[in-house]
Amino acid sequence: MDKIDLYQIHFPSVLVFWDGLADCFDQGLVKAVGVSNYGSEAVRAISRTLAARGIPLTSNQIQYSLVYRFPELNGMKATCDELGVKILAYSPLGLGALTGKWTETSLPEGPRGQIATKLLKDPNWSLLLDAMKDVAKQHGADTTLSQVAIAWCIAKGTTPIPGVRNVRQAEDNIRAISLALTGNEVAALDAAAAKVAPYIEPTASPFNNLRQSFDTKQAMYEA
Template sequence: MDPELERVFNRAVEAGVKLFDTADSYGTGAGFDGRSETLLGRFLKNCPSDEAKDVILATKLAPFPWRVTSGSFVKAARESAARLQLEKIPLGQLHWSTGNYQPLQEGALWAGIADAYDEGVIGAVGLSNYGPKQLRKIHKYMSARGVPISTLQVQYHLLSRFPELNGTKETCDELGIKLIAYSPLALGLLTGKYSVENPPPGIRGVAYKGVLPPLPTLLETMREVGDAHGGKTLPQVALNWCMCKDTVPIPGAKNMRQLEDNLGSLGWRLSASEIEELDRAAVKVGKSTSQNIFQTS
């Protein structure tokens, strides 16, 4: 897929997309070789667009069980920066908290990311899969060290509304942290192409089995709302909803068709009553997509 992905990247940059998100654990195969970061670094370096200078590459550092010292996180950040072909990672994020299963590692994790910021390897610090309680704890630690937390990314979309219901968004607003909505299309479920008869391939089909039966009514409301905006598609409505909720959605696009579709979510806004209508339709589904096992409270 690499040549197609490079075309997708170049077109997205040309269209004004500024933020690209990856992780040191993505696209790695068995060797954890950071292939996704390597590709993204190469795409940016070779990008012909003038807009490329404003692109923010964001990556996530995994708390692998062998990264147990602060130094190992600084080393990981340096290795990511090298793969991205950048001196400094514009946004370096902790991929998840180890609070649920290995709390002792958490201290090294926090110190490591703060050290990477102090040493200039990371330009801005972000988090991922933190809930409001754990977020306050790390915020206290980072504040004491004078390190600002810029972003938190969590699973947020019409089928995963916990961030606005359990105080995550509220806490972010209070602490001046921007919320990034990951999997904003519910891994394709909100595009309307998957159903009970045509489930998503692979593990997605298993994980989302329970959500597929009640999904059609939500999709129908999304369709009606999109039609009222001159035929906006389901993905466009799903992404616009995230933006109207004051979050930054980071949809994945595997080809040019998906990218062009997703770009159509920009430049217009759902009305307040449409957002309420979509919220109500989401409640009627009565089920959420499964949460990341590392998500903390």
């Protein structure tokens, strides 16, 4: 390709790359620039820096799903919406949990097994899956929970990027593009999701330390 569609910084700690992003944009190497795992203050800071060169910050790729709603609760989503920065929602299926296929007798391998065990112990987890099944039923027999989880992200104005391991999953998930949830359906899913204990606290996320490190460096950078 002649131009990369979107050039993103993966982590918030690497301030030195900001001018590099802008240089790539100005030289016509990329069509748009974005970031990933940035907090609200970091998004505001890089938006200001890019705006000074007449370049929009296009996106912030962050974890966001029915089982990880912190961007709604901590102001991150509101900041992106206010600044016109598109949220690319990663892990929109909760690493697979929101497909509804994890059960006591069918646990995923590796670290996801611990997440599954935690969720399956939470009585509100099965109530969330029930709420998703109710929504799926309203949209036809072929509607899956994966599609509902992805459609919820779309209904919130984000662009979800689900991972897939095979063609069947890809064909399943892509059908979410034409699944438009009603306001009542989104509200019902929100209410059920709000009761589920999160599978990871932001304070336990390695990205949180990077954000704190960013806040310190940002003050130095802007001084």
